[in-house]
Amino acid sequence: MVSKHLLTRLRTLTRPAIHCRRSSNFCPNPKFLHELQSRRYSDAPQSSPAASAPTPPPASNLNSKSSLNEIELRKFAAIADTWWDAEGPFKPLHVMNPTRLAFIRSTLCRHFGKDPHCARPFEGLKFVDVGCGGGILSEPLARMGATVTGIDAVEKNMKIAQLHADLDPITSSIDYHCTTAEKLVEEQRKFDAVLALEVIEHVADPAEFCKSLSALTSSGGATLISTINRSMRAYATAIIMAEYVLHWLPRGTHQWSSFLTPEELVLILQRASISVQEMAGFVYDPLTGRWSISDDISVNFIAYGTKSSE
Amino acid sequence: MNRITARRVTFNINALKLAQRTLCGGAGVKLSGADSDQEIADKHGFHGNLPMHDVAIVGGGMVGMALACSLAHKPLTNQLNVAIIDSNPALLSGGCIKKEDPPDPRVSTVTPATMALFKEMGAWKYVEQHRHAYFDKMQVWDYTGLGYTRYNARDINKEVLGCVVENKVLHKSLLSCLQNADFQQKIYPCRLSSMAMQPSSSSSPHGSLAKLELSDGNSLYAKLVVGSDGSKSRVKELAGINSTGWKYSQNAIICTVQHTDENRCAWQRFLPNGPIALLPIGDNFSNIVWTMNPDESSDRKSMSEVDFVKEVNSALDNGYGPHPKSQLSGSSAFSWLTADTTLSANECFERVALIGDAAHTVHPLAGQGVNMGFGDAFSLSKVIAEGIAVGSDIGEVTLLRRYESERKPANLTMMAILDGFQKAYSVDFGPLNVLRAAAFQGAHYISPLKRNIISYASGEQRFPLFS
Numbered sequence: 001m002v003s004k005h006l007l008t009r010l011r012t013l014t015r016p017a018i019h020c021r022r023s024s025n026f027c028p029n030p031k032f033l034h035e036l037q038s039r040r041y042s043d044a045p046q047s048s049p050a051a052s053a054p055t056p057p058p059a060s061n062l063n064s065k066s067s068l069n070e071i072e073l074r075k076f077a078a079i080a081d082t083w084w085d086a087e088g089p090f091k092p093l094h095v096m097n098p099t100r101l102a103f104i105r106s107t108l109c110r111h112f113g114k115d116p117h118c119a120r121p122f123e124g125l126k127f128v129d130v131g132c133g134g135g136i137l138s139e140p141l142a143r144m145g146a147t148v149t150g151i152d153a154v155e156k157n158m159k160i161a162q163l164h165a166d167l168d169p170i171t172s173s174i175d176y177h178c179t180t181a182e183k184l185v186e187e188q189r190k191f192d193a194v195l196a197l198e199v200i201e202h203v204a205d206p207a208e209f210c211k212s213l214s215a216l217t218s219s220g221g222a223t224l225i226s227t228i229n230r231s232m233r234a235y236a237t238a239i240i241m242a243e244y245v246l247h248w249l250p251r252g253t254h255q256w257s258s259f260l261t262p263e264e265l266v267l268i269l270q271r272a273s274i275s276v277q278e279m280a281g282f283v284y285d286p287l288t289g290r291w292s293i294s295d296d297i298s299v300n301f302i303a304y305g306t307k308s309s310e
Numbered sequence: 311m312n313r314i315t316a317r318r319v320t321f322n323i324n325a326l327k328l329a330q331r332t333l334c335g336g337a338g339v340k341l342s343g344a345d346s347d348q349e350i351a352d353k354h355g356f357h358g359n360l361p362m363h364d365v366a367i368v369g370g371g372m373v374g375m376a377l378a379c380s381l382a383h384k385p386l387t388n389q390l391n392v393a394i395i396d397s398n399p400a401l402l403s404g405g406c407i408k409k410e411d412p413p414d415p416r417v418s419t420v421t422p423a424t425m426a427l428f429k430e431m432g433a434w435k436y437v438e439q440h441r442h443a444y445f446d447k448m449q450v451w452d453y454t455g456l457g458y459t460r461y462n463a464r465d466i467n468k469e470v471l472g473c474v475v476e477n478k479v480l481h482k483s484l485l486s487c488l489q490n491a492d493f494q495q496k497i498y499p500c501r502l503s504s505m506a507m508q509p510s511s512s513s514s515p516h517g518s519l520a521k522l523e524l525s526d527g528n529s530l531y532a533k534l535v536v537g538s539d540g541s542k543s544r545v546k547e548l549a550g551i552n553s554t555g556w557k558y559s560q561n562a563i564i565c566t567v568q569h570t571d572e573n574r575c576a577w578q579r580f581l582p583n584g585p586i587a588l589l590p591i592g593d594n595f596s597n598i599v600w601t602m603n604p605d606e607s608s609d610r611k612s613m614s615e616v617d618f619v620k621e622v623n624s625a626l627d628n629g630y631g632p633h634p635k636s637q638l639s640g641s642s643a644f645s646w647l648t649a650d651t652t653l654s655a656n657e658c659f660e661r662v663a664l665i666g667d668a669a670h671t672v673h674p675l676a677g678q679g680v681n682m683g684f685g686d687a688f689s690l691s692k693v694i695a696e697g698i699a700v701g702s703d704i705g706e707v708t709l710l711r712r713y714e715s716e717r718k719p720a721n722l723t724m725m726a727i728l729d730g731f732q733k734a735y736s737v738d739f740g741p742l743n744v745l746r747a748a749a750f751q752g753a754h755y756i757s758p759l760k761r762n763i764i765s766y767a768s769g770e771q772r773f774p775l776f777s
Contacts, residue, residue, distance in 0.1 A: 101700035102699070142701070167518065
């Protein structure tokens with residue numbers, strides 16, 4: 001169980017206490033930092049060679065200052081047409097979807113004090129699905145009664161999502177926009193729940209991204225983020241197995257170095273004034289072909305946080 | 311004519327699959343046009359003219375009604391808008407069952423597991439208002455007189471082993487249960503003539519709806535079509551679902567007989583040409599299900615009632631244990647069944663699911679067929695509820711596969727067991743008879759085995775030997 005040991009060591013290394021001491025320049029992967037020049041785990045306004053200035057830039061510069069990652073955008077635009085092909089490149093998402101929705105449903109029902117046995121518990125709540133892609137998450141949320149806004153930076157995704165949502169009168173009410181979280185913040189939009197599932201590993205600046213998510217969350221609202229752990233097991237399963245052996249995902253979908261460990265995620269959310277209340281892992285059972293919710297957060301995990309009152 | 315319609319639908323489904331494949335290539339070009347709003351408006355107008363339902367249940371028999379009832383009684387699914395398509399007038403009129411009528415020969419043995427599910431959705435209280443008979447003992451023996459087993463509900467600490475209810479009572483109870491629920495259902499008193507996936511699906515096969523055309527010329531849309539229309543299912547035919555199976559060269563006679571004393575025991579005897587079962591249905595009446603080969607059955611059909619009862623008594627009058635004595639029932643109605651096994655094993659396609667006899671028929675020897683059907687109905691309604699809980703489209707094939715994977719092993723096991731029984735008894739050969747008898751004695755005297763067998767037959771355990 002080498003990986004287990006490594007994991008424990010990684011965890012001890014990345015404990016929040018240690019983080020705090022050396023947070024101003026902590027980065028687990030300097031090479032990656034160098035490449036992107038914008039990825040920081042610290043929100044300290046120290047000098048940075050990156051173009052993104054720490055102070056809010058004027059509106060005209062918005063395009064240059066975003067947590068978007070151009071390479072990632074091109075990657076997703078290339079396979080956008082296949083979003084709703086249950087056997088296509090997004091198959092893992094389709095298979096995993098009911099499991100993540102079960103977690104979302106139970107935590108948000110508890111958070112908003114809604115009846116979990118009701119067919120549409122989120123009636124009257126405004127949700128935003130950041131990085132909604134083809135609407136795999138937005139549509140079920142709309143069926144559960146939420147007023148959903150779906151945003152994605154890929155124009156093509158939004159067209160696919162809109163076309164698909166229009167097939168069902170319930171989902172046709174979803175408001176899809178080709179925009180970024182930062183722009184919504186600029187428009188001072190607020191939502192009861194902000195969801196960014198399997199997105200943060202594709203953004204250029206997770207810390208900045210979390211701040212935007214926090215800014216979109218109304219006070220007393222909830223934020224949900226899911227991603228993949230930067231663990232050895234994740235490397236073996238999410239990249240080697242899923243991309244190279246089983247071909248579930250196109251090669252190069254995920255960069256191991258851009259994954260976040262749960263501790264890092266908690267920390268950057270904390271700095272964005274979101275306190276993580278609950279975390280859960282998703283594990284895949286190869287025998288049944290199903291995902292289930294578990295305590296094991298070593299590969300896929302989801303964090304649910306509430307916005308601390310400012 | 312029917313054949314042609316079936317072919318057309320199959321063709322449509324193929325086209326749909328093609329569309330799905332070409333989506334990658336074509337969508338980019340198609341999507342860049344600015345006329346998508348226009349398209350959407352057209353499509354909504356299209357929907358506007360025709361009723362749209364969440365679930366269309368084709369076949370409002372016992373199993374179809376059980377699905378509707380089950381959906382109506384779950385908080386997650388009682389919002390669904392359900393269409394029931396069946397030309398049976400009893401669905402609209404409600405039909406009244408008089409208690410003094412002699413029992414109908416078409417009865418079902420309801421297992422404790424099914425009873426629990428009926429109680430859960432509040433349908434059992436309607437059954438109890440009509441004629442029904444619980445039995446707490448069951449005697450199974452074979453024609454050689456060597457094999458003999460007597461099961462008692464007390465062996466598994468249960469009150470009853472099952473309950474025999476007339477099919478019309480089960481159906482009526484489910485109908486009453488549905489009518490008293492606050493549920494949006496609409497009954498279409500006609501037959502299904504054709505089924506097609508919605509044409510606008512070309513932009514995305516995933517979100518298409520099923521369009522059903524009815525025999526009265528009306529059409530409707532449904533997110534999910536459930537075929538509960540029996541072994542000659544029209545839905546199965548239209549969806550192009552193949553089924554494999556075989557016919558047993560056996561017919562079954564079903565009829566009602568009367569006794570002098572009340573009977574609380576179910577009797578089954580394996581005869582060389584097929585089993586005979588005598589099930590109590592209350593008021594000193596019993597139901598006979600006698601499976602035999604076609605020649606015998608045509609002979610017995612032409613017999614006088616007195617002779618027939620004599621035959622029944624002699625058929626049940628050998629070997630160990632007490633035996634039931636039957637006398638002539640005032641108006642014994644005969645019905646005929648042909649025994650066959652078909653299997654499409656709950657296969658699901660996009661927006662189409664099969665339940666009950668449409669998915670599988672089994673040899674009637676153990677009265678398990680309808681319980682398997684009820685099991686399908688409850689499983690499908692559970693899967694639909696789970697899907698709604700996570701906001702899935704209820705016609706999504708990935709969701710329906712969960713129903714398939716839940717029911718397929720259970721139904722296949724039951725089919726294999728029943729087929730095995732049938733095969734084991736169709737041979738009259740010395741050593742085999744002894745072996746069978748040994749198995750019987752084993753089932754009688756090895757109590758954990760006995761408990762397992764009873765539990766399995768009660769529908770409470772998935773597999774008879776691995777508990």
